[in-house]
Amino acid sequence: AGLGAIAAAGLAEAQEDLQPNSLEDITSYNNFYEFGTGKSDPAANAHKLEIEPWSVKVDGLVDNPGDYSSADLLDGLTVEERIYRFRCVEAWAMVVPWNGIELADILNKVGIQSEAKYVAFETVVQPENMIGVQRRVLDFPYVEGLRIDEAMHPLTIMATGIYGEPIAKQNGAPMRLVVPWKYGFKSIKSIVRISLTDYEPPTSWNKANAREYGFYSNVNPNVDHPRWSQSSHRVIGGGLFASREPTLMFNGYEAEVASLYDGMDLSEFY
């Protein structure tokens, strides 16, 4: 609770000076390769995603495994507003006012066994509704993972809304991860499975290109992507003549999360 309180206090301060993007920006500029690789493809195609009913399989090293309906999984947990910077690995960024539940609350609810060291997540696959799945842009289902301390960190949330509205399908309805100090692709969308493991789970972009996308993928202006610089980014919503902004260490959440990586060489564990 101590750490949570400190992080929350820092967060409240940090939220003050962030100006969220418009809902239109947030819902019209997306990477969701199951619906196509263009930035406007998810907004055009995601309406086909079926989200009712929604079931999340919880398995692995948990006390209460099972298939949870989205309502059951989140029932009784507190939804908070979190205004976070969102930094894509492609060097663009926006600010999103999420509504979500701390992932730690969900994990505590299902009961973490002591051997659990990592959490793995999986995105839904509905081939008939997902044009990008038919085109095999990636090895679907999309999978992601976090170390257990990253997953339990108070900044990590399971988002269910944006601007107080249920989260749009192109943004990962009905629930998606948000890990604000990591590149956006870590914040896996439309989650249907949460598994606790004692090994580092495979992650989609790492499988596609391990040299370019590491397991950690923390936002880091000092470690370039092999094909482009990560030291600055384009700002979504600023128009054609917007200035680039410098990228911040851990996307501006260094005070809250740097200690998770004490003693790790971040250019090795990128």
Place this chain on the structure above:
Amino acid sequence: MDIVGTINTAARKVPTWTIYIVGAGWLVYLFYLAAFTRAFGPEPINALEREYGEIGLQLLVVGLLITPLRETFGISLIKFRRAIGVMTFFFILAHFLVFAILDVQSLERVWTEVVKRPYLTVGMISFVALIPLAITSNNYSVRKMGAIAWRRLHWLTYPAAILGALHYVWLAKGFQIEPLVYLAVLIGLVAYRYRPKNRSKNRAMSRA
């Protein structure tokens, strides 16, 4: 062969300057859309950059199609080729300028990026290869250089086209079909120039 005749007759009636007017108007109109409307979405810098680059590749395909169209089907669009080539250069130039001025926003960083990132190096070589072609795309240069030297210089179109497509393939994340299609088509169009050929047979076919 009715269609071919119709196309050739129509092509004879259209003056070549229409290519310049339409091409330049299109280029400026896209800039207008990106600068003053939401047509390119909430992040128009990268969107415009990609649009110009992709049109550049499309124009390379069109320019390289003209010879095979004539040799295979007898469709004669050769009088438009220079204008298409010049417009290709201007779209690639616009692509580069959006990248340098609006995206990277620092000439020093443009240089370090181009040197450091192979996909940018390849794209830059492709662009630079087009510069002498654009400069010599006039009757004066053809006369001054002589047809053989001019043609030898304009051979640079082939590496420029393939490197341009490679630049696009290299840039893509995940397995994307579109860049690979451009690469395959452009390699095919260049390979066409080097196919083993029986000249007399070809002439006979195009006369038929």
